[in-house]
Amino acid sequence: MQVIIQPDTQSAVKLTAAVLADALRRNPEMTFGLATGATMEGVYAELVRMYREEKLDFSSAKTFNLDEYIGLPVEDKNSYRSYMDKHLFDHINIKKSNTHLPNGMTPDIPGEGSRYEAAIKAAGGLDLQLLGIGQDGHIGFNEPLSSLRSRTRDKLLAPQTLQQNSIYFDPPESMPRRAFTMGIGTILDARKIVMLVTGESKSDIIAQAIEGPVSSMVTASAIQFHNDATVILDQAAASKLKAQDYYHWCFENEPYWDKFR
Numbered sequence: 100m101q102v103i104i105q106p107d108t109q110s111a112v113k114l115t116a117a118v119l120a121d122a123l124r125r126n127p128e129m130t131f132g133l134a135t136g137a138t139m140e141g142v143y144a145e146l147v148r149m150y151r152e153e154k155l156d157f158s159s160a161k162t163f164n165l166d167e168y169i170g171l172p173v174e175d176k177n178s179y180r181s182y183m184d185k186h187l188f189d190h191i192n193i194k195k196s197n198t199h200l201p202n203g204m205t206p207d208i209p210g211e212g213s214r215y216e217a218a219i220k221a222a223g224g225l226d227l228q229l230l231g232i233g234q235d236g237h238i239g240f241n242e243p244l245s246s247l248r249s250r251t252r253d254k255l256l257a258p259q260t261l262q263q264n265s266i267y268f269d270p271p272e273s274m275p276r277r278a279f280t281m282g283i284g285t286i287l288d289a290r291k292i293v294m295l296v297t298g299e300s301k302s303d304i305i306a307q308a309i310e311g312p313v314s315s316m317v318t319a320s321a322i323q324f325h326n327d328a329t330v331i332l333d334q335a336a337a338s339k340l341k342a343q344d345y346y347h348w349c350f351e352n353e354p355y356w357d358k359f360r
């Protein structure tokens with residue numbers, strides 16, 4: 100794992116977008132795994148800017164989102180399909196038919212997970228999975244105690260997640276209590292993982308995920324098993340990490356990062 104600490108949120112967001120853009124320039128047929136949440140809004144805004152100003156080309160790219168609420172029509176402003184259209188897909192030259200999210204309105208809830216897994220497989224697997232982290236340590240909607248080998252399936256959301264995300268719903272109680280999410284096993288199968296975490300409120304949980312034991316109680320800790328995972332943090336999110344000097348030293352001395360410094 101590589102841990103990169105940037106002085107402020109904007110630099111962490113820009114570095115994350117730069118890593119995604121670099122991957123896309125090297126391989127225009129990239130298959131991205133994408134994430135939602137407030138943290139990612141700046142990343143998508145930066146990718147849109149690069150499309151407009153630097154001709155970053157998404158015409159052959161494919162995307163699979165981590166998760167989607169169950170029972171929320173795609174037109175609902177809180178569906179993750181709406182989020183992705185609003186923040187990214189409507190503003191770049193990606194083919195909508197190449198963008199995928201679990202179908203939150205499917206009549207076949209038990210079958211949706213394997214359908215989504217088959218679609219990812221048919222696309223050749225995920226080249227790069229973008230991740231945030233929830234307040235309870237989840238990635239996607241893999242709540243505490245999710246199996247570290249889990250695949251895409253429907254999941255009951257934890258109270259902390261309902262509290263964190265219900266602010267977007269009016270009334271807050273209308274937030275769905277279940278969602279489809281890629282599993283930890285699905286995420287770990289991605290060839291590369293890039294996690295972005297910003298803000299003081301995430302400092303405790305990200306310290307547990309990076310420096311604590313691997314545990315299904317903090318499902319983000321599973322990325323310790325991945326052989327190409329990069330975690331990009333702002334200073335506020337990194338403030339509880341014990342080995343900050345070591346992470347800075349690795350970033351300064353690893354040639355791969357030369358072009359991003």
Ligand code: GLP
Binds near residue numbers: 135166239264
């Ligand atoms: C939701 C998503 C996660 C995301 C998390 C963090 O729970 N399912 O994929 O990481 O929100 O969101 P925020 O960036 O708003 O803190």
